Amino acid sequence: QVQLVESGGELVQAGGSLRLSCATSGGTFSTYAMGWFRQAPGKEREFVAAISYSGATTIYADSVKGRFTISRDNTKNTVYLQMDSLKPEDTAVYYCAARRISISTRSYEYIYWGQGTQVTVSS
DSSP: OOEEEEEOOOEEETTOOEEEEEEEESSOGGGEEEEEEEEOTTSOOEEEEEEOSSSSOEEEOTTTTTTEEEEEETTTTEEEEEEOSOOGGGOEEEEEEEEESSOOSOGGGOOEEOOOEEEEEEO
């Protein structure tokens, strides 16, 4: 059973930066593609970014492209989401998720999920 624990969410002003971390345990991290998703109040969960098991391939939602960067450290079993130039519309609970091997933008294809971390961007 893979466990994921997100951290790094907090209140930040528009234009600021945050780095989210997702620490994993209980599985072979280097065989999992990882994704970040977010859910704002009253909205459906949406894809943010994903990274392949090797780190060679990344995918971003159009809304965050050029502002967010996903990365991973397979020696630390951790995936990161660097968020720059934050906007109030980035306010949401951010979740990391894991699935075997293949990278995906679809939330239903991810097997393991963290509990989420709150990011609030004030205007």
